[in-house]
Amino acid sequence: MVIGIIGLGNIGQMLVKGLSKSRVVSPSDMIVFNRSRDKAAELQRLYPFELAATAQETADKADMLFICTKPLDVLPVLRELTLPARLHLVSVAAGVSLQDLETVHSGPVSKVIPTVTSEELRGVSLFASNRLVNDTQRDSLRLLLDALGTAEEVSEESIETATILTSSAPGLIAGILEAFAQAAVRTSPELGIDTARRMLTETLAGTSLLLKGQELGFNQLIERVATKGGITEEGLAVLGRTLPQAFDDLFAMTSEKHALLKQKVQAQIIDRKGEQ
Ligand SMILES: NC(=O)C1=CN([C@@H]2O[C@H](COP(=O)(O)OP(=O)(O)OC[C@H]3O[C@@H](n4cnc5c(N)ncnc54)[C@H](O)[C@@H]3O)[C@@H](O)[C@H]2O)C=CC1
Numbered sequence: 001m002v003i004g005i006i007g008l009g010n011i012g013q014m015l016v017k018g019l020s021k022s023r024v025v026s027p028s029d030m031i032v033f034n035r036s037r038d039k040a041a042e043l044q045r046l047y048p049f050e051l052a053a054t055a056q057e058t059a060d061k062a063d064m065l066f067i068c069t070k071p072l073d074v075l076p077v078l079r080e081l082t083l084p085a086r087l088h089l090v091s092v093a094a095g096v097s098l099q100d101l102e103t104v105h106s107g108p109v110s111k112v113i114p115t116v117t118s119e120e121l122r123g124v125s126l127f128a129s130n131r132l133v134n135d136t137q138r139d140s141l142r143l144l145l146d147a148l149g150t151a152e153e154v155s156e157e158s159i160e161t162a163t164i165l166t167s168s169a170p171g172l173i174a175g176i177l178e179a180f181a182q183a184a185v186r187t188s189p190e191l192g193i194d195t196a197r198r199m200l201t202e203t204l205a206g207t208s209l210l211l212k213g214q215e216l217g218f219n220q221l222i223e224r225v226a227t228k229g230g231i232t233e234e235g236l237a238v239l240g241r242t243l244p245q246a247f248d249d250l251f252a253m254t255s256e257k258h259a260l261l262k263q264k265v266q267a268q269i270i271d272r273k274g275e276q
Pocket residue numbers: 006007008009010011012033034035036055068069070071073077092093094113114115116167168
């Protein structure tokens with residue numbers, strides 16, 4: 001099976017690196033197109049995929065085509081192409097629905113929300129497919145996404161909330177850790193920011209092993225750490241007072257952004273109909 005990739009940004013590159021590292025696809029079974037050829041040629045030196053001269057060449061040769069541009073570039077880029085009916089089109093863009101993709105491709109279409117952590121073959125890739133994706137195509141997609149961590153099929157209704165938990169989360173967790181480290185240094189400047197970051201990074205790795213490796217629940221881990229009447233309890237009480245509102249705000253704002261993005265994609269479809 002030939003995997004096509006259009007767009008070599010964070011996610012396009014993650015796909016090349018992750019799929020190659022997992023060995024589920026060899027670079028020689030990938031065909032890649034990027035607007036800037038130099039960037040693609042540089043990556044090609046490490047991962048010897050076929051470098052396409054045009055996006056159309058990628059679409060013609062691929063069995064499964066990942067479109068990895070920013071959301072508002074997805075439909076304009078795909079409209080310029082003639083997509084073979086057999087092609088399984090896979091968009092990774094937040095805010096672009098299966099129905100939107102069906103306006104540019106009459107064949108099988110899936111939406112995947114990947115995660116940058118898949119470069120390390122960990123993390124959850126969300127996916128939803130339209131009715132034209134047959135069992136073989138769904139199985140092939142699931143195989144690729146499982147190789148990148150864990151594949152999870154979700155309804156389009158829940159994909160936006162799940163996106164925050166799986167795909168935005170690495171960035172959000174990094175943001176939380178940065179604030180954690182900065183507060184430590186405000187409290188004890190002599191510690192230094194690099195030391196604080198290093199301590200948190202190592203602690204995150206250990207925490208993740210306890211949660212995932214030993215299958216401890218969040219509350220079980222809290223009980224192990226927070227000695228009754230001890231210090232951690234005080235910290236948890238602060239989090240209990242402040243974090244529920246912060247996370248409600250986070251979901252409210254990210255939902256609003258998703259809605260705005262979807263409106264803009266809809267406008268691209270309506271404008272196009274007006275032009276025809
Ligand atoms: N970064 C992330 O963690 C995640 C991103 N996504 C989605 O992935 C998509 C890409 O995001 P990033 O990789 O972060 O963005 P990015 O800005 O790093 O990459 C976009 C790439 O598309 C290329 N591009 C733009 N127009 C093109 C064209 N006409 N032909 C070929 N290539 C073209 C650009 O050169 C750039 O390399 C977005 O739609 C985003 O919603 C989804 C989940 C996670």
